[in-house]
Amino acid sequence: MQQKHTWWTVIVPLVLIIAVTGFIINRGLAQQQQGTTQKSIHIVASLDFYGEMAQGVAGKYASVSSVIQNTKVDPHDYEPTSDVAKEYAAADIIISNGGGYDKWSSQFAQQNSGAKAITVAQLTGYKTGGNEHLWYKPSTARKVVLAVERQLIKIDPQHKRQYTTNAQRYLAKFKGLRRLERRARQQLAGKRYLATEPVYDNMLTALGAQNDAHAFAEAVDAENDPTATEIRQWQTDVQNHTVAFVINNPQNSGRLVKSAVAYARQHGVPVVNITETKPAGETYIQWQTKELRAVLKALQQ
Template sequence: MKKKTWIGLAAGLVLVGLAIGCGWHQQQSRKQARPQIVASLDFYGEITQAVAGNDADVTTIIHSTRIDPHDYEPTASVARKFSEADLVVNNGAGYDTWSTRFAHQVKVPMITVAKLLNYRTGANEHLWFRPDMARKLTDALVHKLSALDSKHRHAYERRGQEYLQKLQSLTSLQHLARTKLRGVHYLTTEPVYDNTLTRLGAQSQLPDFANAVEEETDPRASDIKTWHKLIRKRQVAFVINNPQNSSKTVEQAIADAKKYHVPVINVTETKPAHTTYIAWQKALLREVMRTLN
């Protein structure tokens, strides 16, 4: 879902200014015992913590499916975390703009996933669904933390390798999924999961419908008609639905899919509670693959 709340963003920047003005920004005045890292989103925080271990403190700002990162309005305590950070890890691509602005405001180094993945303006900003994201972020974290805290370089390198080993099970599943998804057609109410599916060979139908929903505008009547036609004729293997963003149009589209027994797979933008990034991604892929059997 793409929404902008510039008032909230401006208020957040004022909070950062107040944090610095009140003396919260202490990077220049004292050496912190351990590097302080702020991650904008929970899956980035999880990977950061895996590499950092006990040698750095990691704070994740958004870790709930009930919060929309586009609309998030930072609090004074969040502003303080940014003002004290040695490193910020965020998505970029216009998704968590408040995080980028905060980091620039206090001149903190950033690892921005959009830059790691060579994101181009206008492309899909849900970069945590890219199959290559976790590996590239892990490598970047090892490099950045080793430079920031050279005393623990070997520990960061070791933990980075350990996380990459854990990623192997997801990578293997992605390879298997690629053999099953090549050429498969699907519909989606929003393009949240496209970065996984299209890179594994599946083909999204009616992207204009999904983009309109994401932009909170009404899909064209012709696209709505085509959606129902594809469903009724069972010309798509499954439907991806983002339950965090709904409307009467989306509700009708999902009801139509269920009526004609087209599988509906719910994919949230944020990681569900009580699971890991790797487990979440594997569960989603397995659900997709079950619809193809």
């Protein structure tokens, strides 16, 4: 006997098939779209403190690689490896100091035409022959953070609100350092100092202090020996205590530098060590705060 099929015995299975098929298609499209929008953004920074700033803005939406992140490395002598070149070639955003400080980074950025290039020298108005240690300018961090925010929004406008929020949260952490800088400005105004290299000059001059050994410091920075006249002037300033302290970059351990620092210590002039690169385990703010406090402590000796 032949079974009779009512209309619902045919329609209901058909509806279920259509619904399941639609669900599978929609889910596949959603996953495909999600895979596209969540493509990882990669940022490469020549120096680790710029990388830290970038990560502060990007949060979970980008990965950040920093090339130089060791105080034992002299950035002036650094030579990038093939792995570093590959990092730059795959980067979406590249942060270079510029000003001739990290030429290799600037060159890699030029070769990757598809990446957004951020050059700190351009952000800070650097002019040829100026002091290239730009991270010691009090205004640099804010300019870098806002530049990273702009570039991330261009690449990934979907997360604009998160990038802006992250940037403001990161900058808010500088309140304590800014207060310390204001106090330091009062104490450093008119003070004279010596330096083995001009590493910290951007900070100290912004706070009103004056380097009495520009020629000595510039010679060392250029990997040349100071002249006999420059050495005698250094010794005279130390002997007469016309300077409040000496800034020493421990990453440069040349014989004449060691001798100049020892001479200062022998004559009771405080020596403050200032590194070009951020010590391991410290944030940029912690590093900057520690060094400025060390300078203020030297003033009391």
